Amino acid sequence: MVTRRPTFTEIVDWIEGRLSDEQADRVAAVVAADDSSADAAAWMTQFLADARRLPLETPPPALSARLRALFDDASNLPPEVRWASARLLYDTREAMTGTRSADLLDHTHLAFETEHGRFVVEVRRAGGGEVDLHGLLLLDDGSAAADVTLLEAGAVRRRARTTADGRFELTQVPVTIDELRIAVRDVRVSATLDLAQA
Amino acid sequence: MIPLRPPRASRVQVAEPTDAELLERCRRRDGEAWNLLVTRYERLVYSVARRNGLSEEDAADVTQGTFVALLDALGRLRDEERLASWLMTVTRRQAWRVRNLSRRDVQLEQAPDIVDDSSEDWAAVLALHDGLAELGGTCRSLLEALYLDPESPSYAEIAARFGRSIGGIGPLRGRCLEKLRAILTEDEAW
Structure with missing residues (x-):
């Protein structure tokens, strides 16, 4: 009916x-x-x-096999991307108490150092198991717009693009996010995040 | 015939990786991720080549060329949520080149049919496939089987392939189309 x-x-x-x-x-x-x-x-x-x-035609099986084999030929692949690990310089939760405290995560600063420069991330509790992140990237070889990616257990969850002077903002980020990656030019940096105490 | 997933009873319920996740894994030399990308897009790339008037042999070469270009661009690709339209654009460009070169060597009456979509039509097709990519999962497979398979399988065949009742296909198709509409409308592509 x-x-x-x-x-x-x-x-x-x-x-x-x-x-x-x-x-x-x-x-x-x-x-x-x-x-x-x-x-x-x-x-x-x-x-x-x-x-x-555009109806989808199935390609010949031999072509499918050739396409899969492309990845086995190293000459087809670009140089392997090496991700540098960022080192945590300071975490204001530790600076204020000597140990990390959930009560202090309302407003926390994290600073990281890498072989390519530094970056800082301000973490603000947003409620509902989420935080807002405001960051600033300070590269040794000058500022440039960078890609910022948040991951959870290796899976991409959120993306952002920094401004030309290196600032980025990601709001309502689940505290289960455990990795932040920055990619700009040939620089690839990965940092471990600990937001779970929010 | 468009290959579909095995019936639900034998399927492990895990989230499908997104295109961005697969590209990221490819950058880390994960061959399984590459195979998943090929499975996801080989029909689309090959079909764009054929749609642009290429023979099966030339379409196969262009398809391979497009996937080589994807490998070459792994470190540069930015807007990864739009991988479908990136692949389609590269394929169409290569097909034009091959077609124009081959036309010098063939008689006019032997030239393959050429279908030139208007730029507006082409943009709509690009948006449709980006939308399907974002939709992902069972919905994407179902809509491709229902509306993009040149063999036009019946509801009964599709129900058997998906391990569902025939009566369940219509409502599921409606929900999947509604989700796709929301994606495309949000993107303001349609």
């Missing part, structure tokens, strides 16, 4: 001719009178048209 405003699935069924004549008439009447339903029908029509433009 079609409701007064059809669901998206009912509109899809209508576009694809899967409804009975009676149901189709009802949907058509609503679509004619209701902007939201008309938008959904127009989107689905456009989707079908675009999908028809």
Whole structure:
């Protein structure tokens, strides 16, 4: 039974001719009178048209094997990216108490040192198991926009781009994030983060 | 026929890695990540080459060239959430070159069919495949099987491949399309 405003699935069924004549008439009447339903029908029509433009052909098995083998040929690969580990210079949680304290994470500063320069991260508790991060990257060979990536157990979770002077901001970051990576030009730096005490 | 995942009963429920995660693993010389990327995009790249008027042989060469270009660009790729459109753009560029070179050597009546989409149509197709990439998982596989498989498998065939009832395919398809619509609308591509 079609409701007064059809669901998206009912509109899809209508576009694809899967409804009975009676149901189709009802949907058509609503679509004619209701902007939201008309938008959904127009989107689905456009989707079908675009999908028809590029059906996905399966390549020959021999090609698939060749594509996979490309990775085995070292000459195809760019120079291996080496990630330098950043060293924690100071953590204000430790500086104030001698040991890390959850109570002090409302506003914490972390500073890291690498062979390419330093960076600092201000951590502010945002509630709900999340923090806001504000950072500043200070490279030895001058500032440049860098990619900042947050990871959890090796999986990419968030990304940001620094300003030209090296500042970045990532808000509402889960405290389960445990690694921060910075990539700029040929510099690759990885830092271990400990936000879990927030 | 588009290969699908095995039925749910025999499937381990783990989150699919994103394109960005796979690229990152490739940078660390993880061959399994490369194989997953190839599996995810070989049909798309090959189809773009064929769509641009190449023979099967030339399309295979261009497909290989595109994946070599991807390897070469591993350290430079930035907007990794748009890998689908990056691959499609590189493939289309290479296909044009091959097509224009080969046309010098063939008679006009022997030239393969050429389908030139308008830039607006092409942009919509790029956005669609970026959206599918972001959608990922079962939804992406289902929508590709329903709408992008040239063999147009029936609901019964698709239900069998996905280990679901025929009656469950329609509602699932509706939910997946709704998610895709949200992604594409958010990107303001459509």
